[in-house]
Amino acid sequence: MKINKITLVALSLVFCLSNVNAQIFDPFIDSIVxxxxxxxxxxxxxxxxDLGVKEVGTSALENTNLWLxxxxxxxxxxxxxxxxxxxxxxxLVNLIITKPGSSAxxxxxIVCGHYDTRTGPGVNDNGSGxxxxxxxxxxxxxxxxxxxxxxxxxSAEEDGLIGSYHYVENILPQSELNIFLVFN
Numbered sequence: 001m002k003i004n005k006i007t008l009v010a011l012s013l014v015f016c017l018s019n020v021n022a023q024i025f026d027p028f029i030d031s032i033v034x035x036x037x038x039x040x041x042x043x044x045x046x047x048x049x050d051l052g053v054k055e056v057g058t059s060a061l062e063n064t065n066l067w068l069x070x071x072x073x074x075x076x077x078x079x080x081x082x083x084x085x086x087x088x089x090x091x092l093v094n095l096i097i098t099k100p101g102s103s104a105x106x107x108x109x110i111v112c113g114h115y116d117t118r119t120g121p122g123v124n125d126n127g128s129g130x131x132x133x134x135x136x137x138x139x140x141x142x143x144x145x146x147x148x149x150x151x152x153x154x155s156a157e158e159d160g161l162i163g164s165y166h167y168v169e170n171i172l173p174q175s176e177l178n179i180f181l182v183f184n
Contacts, residue, residue, distance in 0.1 A: 036135060051067060061155065077097050099141070114130075114153070137151050
């Protein structure tokens, strides 16, 4: 039940940012939030756990990256970028999935989390975050939003935020994104 509440909070934030007054009940938002799938969240979290300890340099980390790519493809997302970087003699990948917005001003909302773990399968840190991102991606896939959403799945965060630093220092400056919020 805890996971479902986390997802509902995440969805509330995302949809409140699309110029909706959070103090007034909105049937449209309610219709989306009510389709949040507890079963899908639990299934995804179990699959994430079953991938094992996802430390840098392990096949479990590589398999989790492939698992994530397949999850986004199965949701219908085709814009999957691989931000490749090197750390501890390994090639690592941040996944960036983009849902384009319909507005000309191209504001960007980033929803992000990390998929690497240390000492355990990472159900709480950060499996709960990853499955929340996947559920948000599922719920908004068919919505036309006036802003772009980027779902970013970082690697090597347990080793000192390496993946997110790489993105911020190497990818973000070249992109000229008009970011209005980062939800981690």
